[in-house]
Amino acid sequence: MFIGTDTTYLGNEIPGLQGQRVRIFGVLRGGLRPDADPDADDYYVNSDEKLARLGGVTAEDCIDAALILPDGTTPFVHVDPRAIDLACFAHLRE
Secondary structure (H helix, E strand, C coil), X not given: CCCCCEEEECCCCCCCCCCCEEEEEEEECCCCCCCCCCCCCCCEECCHHHHXXXXXXXXXXXXXXXXXXXXXXXXXXXXXXXXXXXXXXXXHHC
């Protein structure tokens, strides 16, 4: 299960977010590929079942995530870090 997971941002591409806790809302499949098609039916995945059918998260994916505020909520503004920049997907760096 990944959608709804809380994890830590380990990257350095999003200023001020390093080491912060974020919540996963979806996966942008192939978001790092130059031929990524944001209009494709399988581009934005927001259920674990669909993600599993598509083969799970890869190093080419970006993640729809939001900072977790001190009260446990998330703001309206989301970020889209590379999957490999989140602690729960660090194994994809290999």
